[in-house]
Amino acid sequence: MPKVPALAELQRRRSEKWYGHGDGVIAATVAEMDFELAEPIAAVLHDAVSRSDLGYTSGVPSSLGTAFAGFARRRLDWTVDPDRLTLVPDVMIGLIELCRLIAPGGSIGFASAAYPPFLTQLPAAGFSLVPMPLVADGAFDLDRLTTQLQDGLDVLILANPHNPTGRAVPRDELVRIAELCAQHDAWVLADEIHAPLVLPGARHVPWLEVSEAARYCGISLTSASKAFNLAGLKAALLVTASDRAQDIVSRLPLTNDQVGLLGLLAAEAAFTSGDDWLDDVLRQLDRNRTVLGDQLPGGIVWTPPQATYVAWLDCTGANVGEDPAAYFLEHSRVALSPGRTYDPAATNFVRLNFGTSEELLTEMLTRLSDRGQ
Ligand SMILES: Cc1ncc(COP(=O)(O)O)c(C=O)c1O
Numbered sequence: 001m002p003k004v005p006a007l008a009e010l011q012r013r014r015s016e017k018w019y020g021h022g023d024g025v026i027a028a029t030v031a032e033m034d035f036e037l038a039e040p041i042a043a044v045l046h047d048a049v050s051r052s053d054l055g056y057t058s059g060v061p062s063s064l065g066t067a068f069a070g071f072a073r074r075r076l077d078w079t080v081d082p083d084r085l086t087l088v089p090d091v092m093i094g095l096i097e098l099c100r101l102i103a104p105g106g107s108i109g110f111a112s113a114a115y116p117p118f119l120t121q122l123p124a125a126g127f128s129l130v131p132m133p134l135v136a137d138g139a140f141d142l143d144r145l146t147t148q149l150q151d152g153l154d155v156l157i158l159a160n161p162h163n164p165t166g167r168a169v170p171r172d173e174l175v176r177i178a179e180l181c182a183q184h185d186a187w188v189l190a191d192e193i194h195a196p197l198v199l200p201g202a203r204h205v206p207w208l209e210v211s212e213a214a215r216y217c218g219i220s221l222t223s224a225s226k227a228f229n230l231a232g233l234k235a236a237l238l239v240t241a242s243d244r245a246q247d248i249v250s251r252l253p254l255t256n257d258q259v260g261l262l263g264l265l266a267a268e269a270a271f272t273s274g275d276d277w278l279d280d281v282l283r284q285l286d287r288n289r290t291v292l293g294d295q296l297p298g299g300i301v302w303t304p305p306q307a308t309y310v311a312w313l314d315c316t317g318a319n320v321g322e323d324p325a326a327y328f329l330e331h332s333r334v335a336l337s338p339g340r341t342y343d344p345a346a347t348n349f350v351r352l353n354f355g356t357s358e359e360l361l362t363e364m365l366t367r368l369s370d371r372g373q
Pocket of ligand 1: 031089090091092093115159162163191193223225226231236
């Protein structure tokens, strides 16, 4: 099983998840995992530091192209052309800059609830938001999408697997989304950052493998950062599979030297030599998902995620007041992400990050049940 440092050691971390909480708080907020870094990644980072190799990044080296294409083929059944990869600092910057090119000031749709920066950064960049609430079983609302496309929706950001529900969107739904968007001349930005974290029992269908229509109207955004816990190193990839999409990407006003060299080196190591570590992590996350199901406090309702390490918890029946995250922080000393940041209507929800050891997760769940009693 992947190692997790002791709680006191985690609390010394400077990253967003752990930094700045009060004494003794267990953090289960932002999507970082607690596992120790994969050894092959640590080795390239140590090596670069020891050689003072910390300068600018100069483009996608062929070694990174080969590494990602190999990873995509092995793990995701996805054939990637290594010549159609572009580096960007992170997925969020990639999404915003692509939207600026495709439809400056235009309308951007996404399934709601959604990754919180969609709700804050896209309007700040001048776009109008078109959140589309998920329907039964967390499925995409294809009727609503059709109506929005008829009304002129410019871009659909499709987070697959979805955050915060952890749903892996099935192929038939993707096929239909692609048909509709291509037909209405809308672009799909397929945010597949969580794809390597699909858990046993589900499968990720890569957007660019869905259909000709998907390749025509879509660009995939991905990164080693979520699956290998490298978010602070700033290196993500755009992938295309049509000339039309590649033409858009080639016009991005971003330069390779805006990407972190350590991020590039780490991504290359992850995609080349990270499989064993990732397999271990997926086993632990699968186990944690079971632990969560067994030990969730009474009154909390959830649908177990098919992917990634976040649980979207409906606390309506748990008697925890109007702000469940604030309640649990005060009474359980566990920091969770408030549902309203993913969807203003989701005030009774919290998101719990279970990318940690079974021991720490169990301690967290005990605290959530006990509530200081
Ligand atoms: C769906 C989704 N997209 C994008 C991001 C952010 O990616 P990046 O740090 O590369 O901007 C996250 C982070 O958790 C996410 O869940």
